[in-house]
Amino acid sequence: MRKITYLFFSFILIALTASAQKQTLDKVAGVVGGSIVLQSDIESTYAQYLSSGMQPDPAAKCTILQRLIVQKLLAQQAVIDSVTVNEDDVDAEVDRRMRAMIRNAGSQERLEQFLGRSVVQYKDEIRPDIKEQLVANKMQGKITEKVSVTPQEVERFFNKIPKDSLPSYNKEVEVAQIMFQPKLNKEEKAYYKQKAEDLRTRIKNGEDFGTLARLYSQDPGTAPSGGELGFQDRSSGLATEYAAMAFKLKAGELSPVFETDFGFHFLQVIERRGEQVNTRHILIMPTTTPASIERAKSKADSIYNLVTLNKNIDFASAASFYSDDKETKYNGGMMMNYEDVQSRSTIIPTDKLDPQVALVVDTMKVGEVSKPQLITGQDGKSTYRIFYLRSVTNAHKANLAQDFPRIKDLAQSDKVNRTVSEWFEKKRKDNFIRIDPEFQSCPQLKGWNSTSVAAQVTATKSDEK
Incomplete structure (x- = not known):
């Protein structure tokens, strides 16, 4: 908790320094058509990069400037293509970020103290930037909305990966559970x-x-x-x-x-x-009693017998009726891989399981239901659980037969990135871009300064407006 607090206040300090720079010593780090990227914009984003736990890396500022320039260009194209975002969505995103900052600070008053301004004022300051981010994201979505990959493209993508560069996957399992919490009477x-x-x-x-x-x-x-x-x-x-x-x-x-x-x-x-x-x-907070733990065990034993001995009910239905785990009871008890939130995958690497759960699962065969197990969570609370092992995939190098969905995702991401890069390269030649000398040595920004007459004319017209 101290580390999180330290990082948060370090971020606030850097952000305030950047704000001061904007008012005094700020300079233009990049120009994109009629828009500019300020040095303070880079410093503020870099502060967030550090606050997320990343190690200091001056090269990261090159990547930040590159991303901000692409964002500006996408936002400008959005105006041309009439791509907009709902103002309510902007407000919701601003509120979401402010809630996170308030939570990290401990209270709104403490956050306002470190910001040196009210939350309302700060929200007004960051709203234009957040709106531009959302517009740019939507514009990028429009550019890539029709991008898809065929099975043949997935295979070609996979075959281009050098054999010694193929990803390795640890042993993975699909596990369902029914949880019984000790409850006080x-x-x-x-x-x-x-x-x-x-x-x-x-x-x-x-x-x-x-x-x-x-x-x-x-x-x-x-x-x-x-x-x-x-x-x-x-x-x-x-x-x-x-x-x-x-x-x-x-x-x-x-x-x-x-x-x-x-x-x-x-x-x-x-x-x-x-x-x-x-x-x-x-x-x-009530503390569980020996009697409440014994009641939970008795209930777990009873449901185990219903599922395995009497076979009056299948595991998924039993989870729906009897499990105390709100996150899994309505999907057949299936535990989720929370590191793969977008796809809501039920395939979990065993090294990401709770060690107590992994120890039980390691002794099971596919299709087997475990006897009730007493599991103590990170919060110190104990529950009885019954596990069902649906599938096991042993550790292996990536291959199409076992890993087609994951390789398809990689191929899709690669094609999306190439599509955006191709779009950007085309637009870059038609738009005026200037990079401050301090950043011209960045490998990813080399050659980005505009030299074409068309781009210079575009810039002149933008300045005249």
Whole structure:
């Protein structure tokens, strides 16, 4: 957490430095037709590059300038082709990025302190850049929308890859699970609810909310800041019960104790701003008991018998009816490869599985259902799980027979990139581009300075306008 915070504030510091440069010592790093790329634009993007955990690399600034020039050219073509984006989509993207920054900063107030301006002001500043990015992305999508690859093209692409450069794939599996969470009964929950009620009473009697949150709240993300979440809207990912309570109360009001999947809370509304609300809360998290763990095991044993011995229900249906894992229960219990989000692949390299799960799966045969296993998550919580092994692919060098879908994706990406590059090379010759001498040594920008008469005329007309 300290590392993330350090990186975030380093990013803010660099961004503020870039902002200061824009007002004082800024210079034009590149010109594309009637648009310019400022040195401060490069520095701000480079700051984001560093904040993502990448190592310092001055050469990255060459790539950033290249990308910004391509973005400007795409945006200019979008005007010609009447390609636009919905203003609501721009606002949504601005809000999404601001929520991420507020979350990383810890609160809106802390972010505003480091920005030296209000969030509203900063959103107005970044909105034109974000809109241009979205327009450029849409324009690129239009250029490549009809690009596709045939099986023959996939094969030709694969055959051009040198044999010693073929990718290697680790052992991969498809695994489904049914999860059984230990659940407290009403009597067991009563103790934790009462702890929350007692703290709420102390606050009503005059004790400081922030102090008690720092001392007793079990939400590690907000307890250090007195329980404060910062401004959130209804789409910020708040628990449903929490959002309903937060948007029902007025500023200063204290909620009753209520329950979510995280435990027992009560909250206080600090401030309302239109469709955003800033709250602080105290969370008391119930602890599983030996009895609740035993109940979970008993249920897991029962469902295991239904699936394997009595065979009254198939695994996918059992997951839908009985699993406590909301992410997998409605897709037959299939675990997803979260490093391949776009394709929503169920094929998972074994080295990406939880080591406890991988250990169980390694002993199974395809089509087999495991006996209930006690698995402890990274959060320290234990659950009983039943696993079903649907398929296994052993470690191997890439080949068309086993890896056609992945090779097709690579071939598609290659063709898309070539299409965009060809489009850019054609447009580059017809548009005025000037690169600042500082960046003319960048390999990817060599030869980009315009020399054609047509491009110079285009630039002159743009300047006259």
